[in-house]
Amino acid sequence: MNMREMIKIHQLNKSFGDLHVLKDIDMTVFESDVVCLIGSSGSGKSTLLRCLNFLERKDNGQIIIEGKEVNPRTDNLNKIREKVGMVFQNFNLFPHKTVLENIIEAPIKVKGVSKEDAISKAQQLLSKVGLEDKADVYPSKLSGGQKQRVAIARALAMEPDIMLFDEPTSALDPELVGEVLTTMKDLAEEGMTMVVVTHEMGFAKEVADRIVYMHEGRIVEHGTPEQFFNNPKEERTREFLKSTSLK
């Protein structure tokens, strides 16, 4: 088992005004790990995820990406973001660009990949997510599940070492959730390091290597799916599991 530390967070704190949303967060993500962040709305899990690619700025604490502590003031965040892909709840595809153009934009303009190489890579990724026939279609023509798979392909086109998923299935119709989760599962099996904010307990149970449960800005419980679902240590976790199983 490779134990390279891809992400290490130490005593991370973040407030929005008076609201203290992340409290003394410590967390480590190893290479090829799939970590699921779960918890009720407002627990800080999305904010934590967004701190990992610096869409939110931490107030204090350390964020170490691939062994190097990142200082958002002095480091080139664009370089770090090339390594850390992100998939959003609302897809955020570029509506004025075709599926193919969505995928090749950043590799060409950011990494300087040639157009031919970017296109052939994009086609490869599209067939991987099962959308090879949608290359020239605009996003408005796609279903939610298709949009999210394109968004995953777009992030993968930058060849990131880490992928962040921010509630990737929360905006989808129930019948479209499966196709996105399957794509994510494939990615996990290929050994991608993934941090996933999700409400999909089934996915967390099946795919996650570790589960991080957050409540009111703190990490309450942290363990393997086995420990977490069958043998939670904390009372708060038990309450949470009871409430989700009732739904």
Add this chain to the structure above:
Amino acid sequence: MPSFSHFFDILAETKGVFLKAMLLTLELTAVSIILGIVIGLVFALLKISRVKILQLISDVYVYLVRGTPLIVQIFILYFGISGIFLLPDFWAASLALALHNGAYISEILRGAIQSVDRGQLEAGRSLGMTKSLTLRSIILPQAFRRALPPLGNQFIISLKDSSLAAFISMNELFNVATTLGSNNFDEMTYLLIVAVYYLLLVALLTLVVNRAERKLAISDR
């Protein structure tokens, strides 16, 4: 009221001189729109920047332009600036029109840029794109598309506003109409004729804007 046949006779007779005037009107309008878009984009970007002093500069500019009549602005450039350094009449007029347009266009563009979902910026940044690259290739194309209907409106206004250049003796449509009208003691005929020319130009401009809108709407189909 002039009779129909009289109107059409004069319309045919004066075709040459009005076409020449129309050309000048078009030139004034084209310069004021193109320069106006450049100026408008610059001040819109100043306004959405995070730098307070740049925002202030944009606010003051928009306030000054919107707070004074266009004719006053034209006269200030014509009598004031032309006195300091040589500014040909055409440029005094089109610069005044462009500065005027720029303020309104900057507000149109600012609104359009801010209406683009924040997630678009985040998506660009999360792919490692710089702020300026995200702005250029993701935000502005979407903003321009949304801005097109109000921009078209503004273009029509600037076409008609170019008539104020008559007051610094530019021989554009309105000036030609009033001059010929009073020379011939037949103001109404010439005013109706010039109205026809403006309607024609506005129809043309509307067509161009509509076509651009359709072209940019391709991603919705």
